[in-house]
């Protein structure tokens with residue numbers, strides 16, 4: 001186990017080197033892979049990133065924050081449950097009080113984005129509580145970036161199954177194939193789901209199959 005986690009340690013050293021002039025995305029992505037593949041325990045990984053974040057050198061702290069941001073985006077609940085803990089949120093809040101602007105701004109940005117991203121996840125309430133508490137204490141948070149707005153996209157609905165079209169009740173078979181509307185997740189025949197649309201609130205920027213009623217709803221939303 002130790003051997004494999006050293007791949008993580010090496011990648012973290014590289015990703016947060018004070019000699020870097022810009023983020024070392026290869027190392028950051030290999031850090032995410034190590035966590036996702038279970039090569040390193042999420043708790044160990046977050047503590048290692050935390051140590052880098054606490055380093056006085058603002059460059060190292062910034063690279064640690066960019067690494068943390070990528071881990072939260074790419075490593076799913078494995079890392080979320082570690083980040084969304086009271087202790088880690090307290091640590092970030094302390095850092096905001098003591099660090100210079102770029103580091104402070106980045107932390108505020110992350111707390112805000114995560115608070116939106118986890119708004120429907122009761123087990124990650126610590127993030128939202130921290131965000132609201134800091135707002136009440138007068139911290140000013142930066143405007144949510146477009147890319148982050150995508151990241152806080154809602155989860156698309158699970159696809160439902162069924163033996164007939166939800167809309168016209170035609171029975172599926174060898175010829176009459178099943179299709180799914182990406183907006184409501186209902187199972188539909190090809191006639192009732194022949195239209196396509198983007199679904200921005202799910203972060204779906206390319207046109208995907210939607211049923212007729214969802215097509216109308218999404219089109220009306222666009223025209224508002």
Ligand SMILES: O=P(O)(O)O[C@@H]1[C@H](O)[C@H](OP(=O)(O)O)[C@@H](O)[C@H](O)[C@H]1O
Nearest residue numbers: 159176177178179180181187193209
């Ligand atoms: O092509 P098929 O063998 O019928 O398989 C169907 C297609 O993959 C449909 O994709 P689509 O919704 O993008 O059409 C999917 O919604 C159905 O669940 C599948 O049963």
Ligand SMILES: [Zn+2]
Nearest residue numbers: 165168189192
């Ligand atoms: Zn139908």
Ligand SMILES: [Zn+2]
Nearest residue numbers: 181184211214
């Ligand atoms: Zn639909």
